[in-house]
Amino acid sequence: MKKRWTALLLALTMTLALTACGGEQPSGEEDAQESVEETVDDAQTETGEDMTETGTEEAEDEQAQEPQLGEQPADTTEKPQTGSSPADTNEKPQSQPVEKPSTEQKPAQEQKPAASADLSAFAADLAASQTNWPGMMALEGEALDTYYPGLSALSPKQCVVQMAMISASAVEIALVEVASSADVETVKGIFQSRIDYQLGDGENPGGLLYPASVELWQNNARIVSNGNYVMLVVFENADGVVDSFNAQFA
Numbered sequence: 001m002k003k004r005w006t007a008l009l010l011a012l013t014m015t016l017a018l019t020a021c022g023g024e025q026p027s028g029e030e031d032a033q034e035s036v037e038e039t040v041d042d043a044q045t046e047t048g049e050d051m052t053e054t055g056t057e058e059a060e061d062e063q064a065q066e067p068q069l070g071e072q073p074a075d076t077t078e079k080p081q082t083g084s085s086p087a088d089t090n091e092k093p094q095s096q097p098v099e100k101p102s103t104e105q106k107p108a109q110e111q112k113p114a115a116s117a118d119l120s121a122f123a124a125d126l127a128a129s130q131t132n133w134p135g136m137m138a139l140e141g142e143a144l145d146t147y148y149p150g151l152s153a154l155s156p157k158q159c160v161v162q163m164a165m166i167s168a169s170a171v172e173i174a175l176v177e178v179a180s181s182a183d184v185e186t187v188k189g190i191f192q193s194r195i196d197y198q199l200g201d202g203e204n205p206g207g208l209l210y211p212a213s214v215e216l217w218q219n220n221a222r223i224v225s226n227g228n229y230v231m232l233v234v235f236e237n238a239d240g241v242v243d244s245f246n247a248q249f250a
Contacts, residue, residue, distance in 0.1 A: 170213035
């Protein structure tokens, strides 16, 4: 390309020099001038073709670079995404308030009062509800101290002790409510002593006169307690009486 432009400039220079000389030109000069003009024409033609090709290529490049209709141009300022943005090291973690344990004392739950029972009414109910429940007589005063020594000394709140009127029956019941729970075991000990006395120890005969009575006290004597209430019952349906006794406190 540069060589063609150089030849073109040289030809123009020679043409201008010949024109400046004026007058008729020798045949040799005319031939030279025609040669220069042909060279200029060829150079212009080739240059025009090159310019056309160059212009066409440049136009194609510009068209390629221009965005098509409906196409958004690429944002050259947009930075490539490399994942999540780095954590801000200057950001301070938000502190959560810590609940302090409450120092306020909750009122203590009220304790239910211990169930109470009317022992005299319970003994009367047994006489009405239990089959084969014999006629009974109450032990009080000296008789109570004789058969249940130490019981009256505890000053129980309620004390109902009964035994069968007929000695052959051997049915007996003792119901006690003590003022202090510490006396419950003492009452149980007194009731156990009553059983031991009735049965004897093998060397000394007990208080029972008939074999059936001995068998009754051996197999059907029960000592139970519920709170400050203690019962001794000797009866063929002793377990049923125990259930009735505990049902008063359920």
